[in-house]
Amino acid sequence: MTVGARAKKSFFNAETNSWESAAEHEAHAHFTSQSTEILIFPDAVMPCRSMLDANYRCAKAHCDKAHHTTSLVKFIRTLDKATSTLDVVCFTITCDDIKRAIQRAAKRGIRVRIVTDANNVDSLGSDIRELSEARKIDVRCDAHSNDPNKRGMMHHKFAIIDGETNDPVVITGSFNWTRAGVLDNHDNVLIARNQPDVAAPYIKHMEALWKEYAAFQIHGAEG
Numbered sequence: 001m002t003v004g005a006r007a008k009k010s011f012f013n014a015e016t017n018s019w020e021s022a023a024e025h026e027a028h029a030h031f032t033s034q035s036t037e038i039l040i041f042p043d044a045v046m047p048c049r050s051m052l053d054a055n056y057r058c059a060k061a062h063c064d065k066a067h068h069t070t071s072l073v074k075f076i077r078t079l080d081k082a083t084s085t086l087d088v089v090c091f092t093i094t095c096d097d098i099k100r101a102i103q104r105a106a107k108r109g110i111r112v113r114i115v116t117d118a119n120n121v122d123s124l125g126s127d128i129r130e131l132s133e134a135r136k137i138d139v140r141c142d143a144h145s146n147d148p149n150k151r152g153m154m155h156h157k158f159a160i161i162d163g164e165t166n167d168p169v170v171i172t173g174s175f176n177w178t179r180a181g182v183l184d185n186h187d188n189v190l191i192a193r194n195q196p197d198v199a200a201p202y203i204k205h206m207e208a209l210w211k212e213y214a215a216f217q218i219h220g221a222e223g
């Protein structure tokens, strides 16, 4: 039997590494949600609010923002699908559309944890302090350290969505969560959905960083 002929009647189950019938496949339907999506930046323009807010209708006669599904729209819609947790490890956040998506997650009751670079927290345009002021969002940064072995930047750009569920999503790639990252730089993002083997090392590293930087909690406004 050729693979082509078999493929018409059977489905490959990556978890059991075997072919299965349509009925078996139906029973294991959650496996079909495994997917990998690649986003390429830069986008030509920022998205119109109507692409990110279902309740907003763009009434502008000549709106110069994108009214199609740009890479940033796909990125943000992935964040918007978080149902229980959102863990972010990134160099900095200056893109306000991404900031708002993180704030929406917290408003939905999702536990948000962010690990970021200490030197960027108060740099121009940084959204980190504003995010840290929200309930349900905890921010820690890498230590300002005199130890020459620990002077490297917190240069990751990854996130884990719903890491404690059976459907974890990992977002990773070269893309900085910044406006320049959206509109200027050549960058990529890989979104791995429902691939626990991919998620596991990211989850493990997030937990290690969270523990390591326990003493570097960022609080919002003083007092």
Ligand SMILES: [Zn+2]
Pocket (backbone or CB within 6 Å): 048, 049, 050, 058, 059, 060, 063, 064, 065, 067
């Ligand atoms: Zn518009």
